[in-house]
Amino acid sequence: MHDTLEGREERFVRDRLHKVSRHIVEWSHQFENPCIVFEDLKEMRDSIDYGTRMNRRLHHLPFRALQYYTSYKAAFEGVPTAWIDPEYTSQQCPMCGHTERANRNKKRFKCCSCQHQDHADRSASVNIAVKGIGKHQDWNVPALNSLPQVRKISTERRSLS
Numbered sequence: 001m002h003d004t005l006e007g008r009e010e011r012f013v014r015d016r017l018h019k020v021s022r023h024i025v026e027w028s029h030q031f032e033n034p035c036i037v038f039e040d041l042k043e044m045r046d047s048i049d050y051g052t053r054m055n056r057r058l059h060h061l062p063f064r065a066l067q068y069y070t071s072y073k074a075a076f077e078g079v080p081t082a083w084i085d086p087e088y089t090s091q092q093c094p095m096c097g098h099t100e101r102a103n104r105n106k107k108r109f110k111c112c113s114c115q116h117q118d119h120a121d122r123s124a125s126v127n128i129a130v131k132g133i134g135k136h137q138d139w140n141v142p143a144l145n146s147l148p149q150v151r152k153i154s155t156e157r158r159s160l161s
Ligand SMILES: [Zn+2]
Pocket: 093, 094, 095, 096, 097, 098, 111, 112, 113, 114, 115, 116
C-alpha cells in the first residue's frame, strides 16, 4: 500500500465527507418529516462566490461524493432525498418570489422588491427546500440497491468496530 500524499489526502477528504454527511442526516431528524434536497451540481460552482484562491480549492472538493454519501446514509434511515435544478435559487426572494440578479451581493441577500434580507446561502437553501418539496409531491425513499455503490465499505466497517 502506497502512503502517498495523494492517498492520505484522499482518505482525509473521504473521512470528512462521511462525518459531514452523517451530521446532515442527524440534523434532519429534528424535523417531523425530514427530507433532504440537493442542488444538481452542474451549476453549483457558479453559485459559490468566494475569492479566486478559495474557489480554486473548492473546485477540487468532491461535492458530488458528499451528496451521494448523504443520500445513502439518509436512505438507511428512511429519509428521502431529491435533486433540483439550482437555477435562480440564489437570486430569488424566498418571501415574495421576486427574482433579480441584484438581489444577491456576495454573501448578502437583499430583495430589491420587498427588502427582505438574509445570508445569501440560507436564502438559497430555503428556495432549494421549497423547490424540492414542490417537485416531489409523493416522497419515497430510494431503494438502497439503486444508490451508488460505496467502495471500501469493508474497511469502514472494520474501523467502526
Ligand atoms: Zn422579496
